[in-house]
Amino acid sequence: MANPGSRLLTGLTDDDAFRRGVQAWLANALPTDWRTRLQGATEEDVNRFQLWWLEERRKVGLATPHWPREWGGPGLPFSRQIIAYEEMARADAPELELMLISLFHLPATLFDAGTQEQRDLYLSGVRDGNDVWCQGFSEPGAGSDLASIRTTAARDADHYVVNGQKTWSSYAMYADYCLLLVRTDPHAARKHDGLSLFILDMRSPGVTVRPIRQITGEGEFAEIFLDDVIIPASNRIGAENRGWAIAQSTLSSERGLLLLSYAERVWQGYRKLSQVTRPSWLSDVGLRREFASFHAELLTVRLMIGRLLSMTEESEEGRLATLPVYIKLYWAPLLQRYTEFLVRAGGLVDQEWQPPVACTGHSSGVPALDFLKSFSWTISGGSNEIMRNIVAERFLGLPRA
Amino acid sequence: MSDADLDLLSESFADLLRAEWPIERAVAFASGDPAAISTNEGLQRSVIELGWPALTIAEEHGGLGLSRAAMARLYLALGAAVAPVPMLDTTLAAALIGDAGTPAQRERWLPLIASGSVRASISQPAMPALRCDGARMSGHARGLLDGGAANLFLLAAERRGRRGWVAIEASAAGVLVVPRRLVDPSRSAAEVVLDEVAVEDDAWILPPDPGRVADHLLRHAAIALAADALGAAESALASVIDYLKTRQQFGKVIGSFQALKHRLADHSTALVGARELLAYVAAMDDEDHHGLLNAISAKAQIARVAADVTRDCIQLFGGIGFTAEHPAHLYLKRAKLDEALFETGAGLLDRVADLLEAA
Numbered sequence: 001m002a003n004p005g006s007r008l009l010t011g012l013t014d015d016d017a018f019r020r021g022v023q024a025w026l027a028n029a030l031p032t033d034w035r036t037r038l039q040g041a042t043e044e045d046v047n048r049f050q051l052w053w054l055e056e057r058r059k060v061g062l063a064t065p066h067w068p069r070e071w072g073g074p075g076l077p078f079s080r081q082i083i084a085y086e087e088m089a090r091a092d093a094p095e096l097e098l099m100l101i102s103l104f105h106l107p108a109t110l111f112d113a114g115t116q117e118q119r120d121l122y123l124s125g126v127r128d129g130n131d132v133w134c135q136g137f138s139e140p141g142a143g144s145d146l147a148s149i150r151t152t153a154a155r156d157a158d159h160y161v162v163n164g165q166k167t168w169s170s171y172a173m174y175a176d177y178c179l180l181l182v183r184t185d186p187h188a189a190r191k192h193d194g195l196s197l198f199i200l201d202m203r204s205p206g207v208t209v210r211p212i213r214q215i216t217g218e219g220e221f222a223e224i225f226l227d228d229v230i231i232p233a234s235n236r237i238g239a240e241n242r243g244w245a246i247a248q249s250t251l252s253s254e255r256g257l258l259l260l261s262y263a264e265r266v267w268q269g270y271r272k273l274s275q276v277t278r279p280s281w282l283s284d285v286g287l288r289r290e291f292a293s294f295h296a297e298l299l300t301v302r303l304m305i306g307r308l309l310s311m312t313e314e315s316e317e318g319r320l321a322t323l324p325v326y327i328k329l330y331w332a333p334l335l336q337r338y339t340e341f342l343v344r345a346g347g348l349v350d351q352e353w354q355p356p357v358a359c360t361g362h363s364s365g366v367p368a369l370d371f372l373k374s375f376s377w378t379i380s381g382g383s384n385e386i387m388r389n390i391v392a393e394r395f396l397g398l399p400r401a
Numbered sequence: 402m403s404d405a406d407l408d409l410l411s412e413s414f415a416d417l418l419r420a421e422w423p424i425e426r427a428v429a430f431a432s433g434d435p436a437a438i439s440t441n442e443g444l445q446r447s448v449i450e451l452g453w454p455a456l457t458i459a460e461e462h463g464g465l466g467l468s469r470a471a472m473a474r475l476y477l478a479l480g481a482a483v484a485p486v487p488m489l490d491t492t493l494a495a496a497l498i499g500d501a502g503t504p505a506q507r508e509r510w511l512p513l514i515a516s517g518s519v520r521a522s523i524s525q526p527a528m529p530a531l532r533c534d535g536a537r538m539s540g541h542a543r544g545l546l547d548g549g550a551a552n553l554f555l556l557a558a559e560r561r562g563r564r565g566w567v568a569i570e571a572s573a574a575g576v577l578v579v580p581r582r583l584v585d586p587s588r589s590a591a592e593v594v595l596d597e598v599a600v601e602d603d604a605w606i607l608p609p610d611p612g613r614v615a616d617h618l619l620r621h622a623a624i625a626l627a628a629d630a631l632g633a634a635e636s637a638l639a640s641v642i643d644y645l646k647t648r649q650q651f652g653k654v655i656g657s658f659q660a661l662k663h664r665l666a667d668h669s670t671a672l673v674g675a676r677e678l679l680a681y682v683a684a685m686d687d688e689d690h691h692g693l694l695n696a697i698s699a700k701a702q703i704a705r706v707a708a709d710v711t712r713d714c715i716q717l718f719g720g721i722g723f724t725a726e727h728p729a730h731l732y733l734k735r736a737k738l739d740e741a742l743f744e745t746g747a748g749l750l751d752r753v754a755d756l757l758e759a760a
C-alpha cells in the first residue's frame with residue numbers, strides 16, 4: 001500500500017467517527033466463523049491465530065490502543081481507548097490472552113520504574129513485534145504471601161545469578177521474557193524489603209519450563225525452574241530491593257481496561273441469552289428470576305469499571321486507591337456465581353464435555369468451562385480472601401489479627 | 402445538576418436530620434417515648450420549611466423542579482437517619498398528578514403538596530382496584546403507606562372499564578381511615594374504608610395509557626426505595642464497623658477476627674457497588690429506553706443487599722443488637738419494608754426478565 005498510514009483508525013479525532021471506524025473495521029476484518037474454527041484447536045493454532053489478530057489490529061493502529069505516546073502507543077484520549085475495547089468486545093473480537101502480560105502488565109511495570117533503554121527495547125518488541133511476556137511472581141511457597149519469595153538473585157559484578165522456582169506462570173511456555181520477582185536481600189528486616197524485579201530472557205541457559213494442565217483441560221500456565229541463570233544488572237527494573245512496590249503496580253494493571261473488556265463480553269453474552277439464544281430453561285420461573293437478578297449486578301460492575309476509568313483520566317487520587325480492589329472483589333465472586341448459575345440452569349446438557357474456545361474471555365459459550373475458568377479471577381492476582389483482608393484492614397480500618 | 406451540587410444537597414439533608422433526628426431520637430420514637438413523638442412534629446415542620454416535599458414538583462406549580470437524582474439523595478438521607486418522614490407517597494402522588502392529571506388537577510393539588518399542606522397516600526401496585534361507575538363510591542383499600550398522616554388518597558380505581566386513580570380527601574363524608582402499624586416503626590400505613598363517598602368527575606385520573614403511568618410511578622418508587630434502603634444499610638454498616646473496633650472478647654478487639662472482617666468487606670463492596678448503580682439509574686433520562694428496566698432491577702438488587710447487610714449487622718452486634726434500645730433493628734426493619742414496598746423481589750424480577758426479553 002502506498003500510504004500505510006491511511007488505514008490507521010487512530011487518526012480519527014472525533015469519538016463518534018472513531019467508534020464508527022472501529023465498527024466498520026471489525027465488520028470487515030473479523031472472520032465470522034473464528035469461534036468455530038478455534039474450538040478445540042491445538043495450542044499452536046490458537047497462538048498463531050492470536051498473532052494474526054494482533055497483526056490485523058496493528059494495521060489499523062490498534063495493537064496497543066491504551067498505550068500512551070510515551071510508550072510508543074497511539075496516545076488516544078481515554079474516551080477512545082474505552083471505545084476501542086468496548087467495540088472489540090461487542091463485536092466478539094478475539095481476546096489476546098497470550099499477550100495479556102505483554103499488553104497490560106509489562107507497560108504498567110516499565111512505565112514508572114523502567115529505564116528509558118528498557119522501555120525503548122522491550123515495549124517496541126510488543127508494539128512492533130510478537131514478544132510474549134509472562135509474570136514470574138508466585139512460587140510453591142509464596143502465593144498469597146507473595147513477599148515470602150525464596151528464589152534468590154545474587155549480585156556478581158555486572159550481573160546477578162538466579163536460583164529457585166516459580167509456578168503458575170501464565171503462558172510461560174510460550175514466553176520470550178518474564179517479569180521476575182526474586183529475593184536480593186535475604187537479611188532484610190521486613191521480607192518485603194528484600195525483593196527486586198528483573199527482566200528475564202526466557203532463552204537464557206538454566207531456564208526450564210514445565211507446562212501445567214489446568215482444570216479446564218487447557219495448558220495455560222507453567223512452572224519455571226531457574227538454575228544458575230545469569231541476568232545482566234541492566235535488566236533490573238527499579239532499584240535493588242524495591243521490587244515489592246513495583247510489583248503492586250504490575251498487579252493492579254488488570255483492573256481497568258482489561259476488565260472492561262472481559263465484563264463487556266459477559267454483558268453481551270447475558271443480553272444475547274435473553275434476546276437471541278433464549279435457552280429452554282428461561283421458561284422455568286425460578287431460573288428465569290435468578291437469571292434476571294444478575295442484570296443489576298452485571299450492570300453494576302460495568303459502572304464501577306467505567307467510574308474507575310473516568311477517575312484515572314481525571315486522576316482523582318482518593319478513590320483510585322480503593323476502587324480497583326472493590327471492583328475485583330465485586331467482579332470475581334459475581335463472575336463465579338453467574339457462570340455457576342449458567343451451568344446449573346443448563347442441567348445435564350451442559351455436563352457433556354465440549355472442547356474449549358480460546359480467546360473468548362469468560363464468554364466461550366461452553367458454560368462448564370466458563371465457570372471453571374472463573375477461578376482465575378477468584379484465586380489469582382490476590383484471592384478473594386486477600387482482597388477482603390485489604391478492604392477490612394486498609395479501607396475499613398479494622399485491626400490486624 | 403452536577404455531582405458536586407448533588408453532594409451539597411446531600412449535606413443539607415444530612416445537616417437537618419443530624420440536628421433534628423439523631424439516632425437516639427429514632428430509637429426513643431420507636432419505643433413510643435412521648436418526648437420523641439413531639440420532636441417528630443418539629444421535624445415534620447422543618448422538612449416542610451426546607452421544601453423537601455416540593456423537591457421534584459415543577460417550578461410552575463410551586464415546586465423546586467429538581468431531578469430524580471436529587472430525589473435519590475433525599476431518600477438516601479431519610480433512610481440513613483431512619484427518619485419518620487411520610488415522604489414517599491407524597492412524592493409519588495406529585496409524580497402521578499404531574500404526569501397524568503388534568504391541568505385543573507395539577508393546579509389544584511401540586512401547589513398544596515409542594516407547600517406541605519397536602520400529604521398523600523397512594524395505592525401500592527399489587528392492590529386491587531376499587532370500582533365506581535356512578536357518583537358514589539364504596540369499598541376499602543389496604544396497604545396505604547403513610548396513610549395515617551395523609552389528607553389525600555389516590556386510590557387505584559376503575560370507572561366504566563377504564564383503569565386509573567381516584568382522589569379522595571380524608572375529610573370527605575363517608576371516609577374512615579384506620580391506621581395500621583408496620584413492623585418498621587419509622588413508617589406506618591392505613592386502611593381506608595369508603596361508604597357512599599361522593600366522587601366528582603374531577604376526582605378521576607384516567608389516563609389513556611394507565612400502564613405507562615403506573616410504570617412511571619414504579620420507576621420513581623423504585624429509585625426512592627432503593628435509595629432509602631441503601632441509606633439505612635450504609636448507616637448500619639458504619640455503626641457496626643465502629644463497634645467492632647472497640648468491643649473486646651477473648652482478649653482481643655472482635656474486629657480482628659477474620660470471620661467477621663470478611664463479612665464486613667463483602668458488605669462494604671456490595672454497598673459501594675449499590676451506590677454506583679443507584680447514581681446511574683437515578684440520573685437516567687425520562688425517555689431512556691432502559692430507564693424502567695434499570696430502575697426496577699436496581700431496586701430489587703439494592704433492597705436485597707440492604708436487607709441482607711442490615712440483617713447481618715444485628716448478628717455482628719450480638720446481644721446488644723437484639724435490644725430495642727439499640728438502633729440496629731431500626732435499619733433492618735426499614736430495609737425490609739423498602740424491600741416489600743412496590744413489589745417484592747420475585748414480582749420485580751419477573752418484570753425485569755420481561756423487559757430484558759423485550760428490549
Ligand SMILES: Cc1cc2nc3c(=O)[nH]c(=O)nc-3n(C[C@H](O)[C@H](O)[C@H](O)COP(=O)(O)OP(=O)(O)OC[C@H]3O[C@@H](n4cnc5c(N)ncnc54)[C@H](O)[C@@H]3O)c2cc1C
Nearest residue numbers: 135136137138143144145168169170376379380381383385
Ligand atoms: C489461572 C491462574 C493464573 C495465574 N497466573 C499467574 C502468573 O502468571 N504469574 C504468577 O506469578 N502467578 C500466577 N498465578 C498464581 C496466583 O497469583 C496464586 O495462585 C495466588 O496468589 C494464590 O496463591 P496460592 O495459589 O499459593 O494459594 P494460597 O496462598 O496457598 O491460598 C490458599 C487459600 O488460602 C487462602 N488464604 C491465603 N492467605 C490467607 C489469609 N491471609 N487470609 C485468608 N485466607 C488466606 C487463599 O485465599 C486461598 O483460598 C495464577 C493463578 C491462577 C489460578
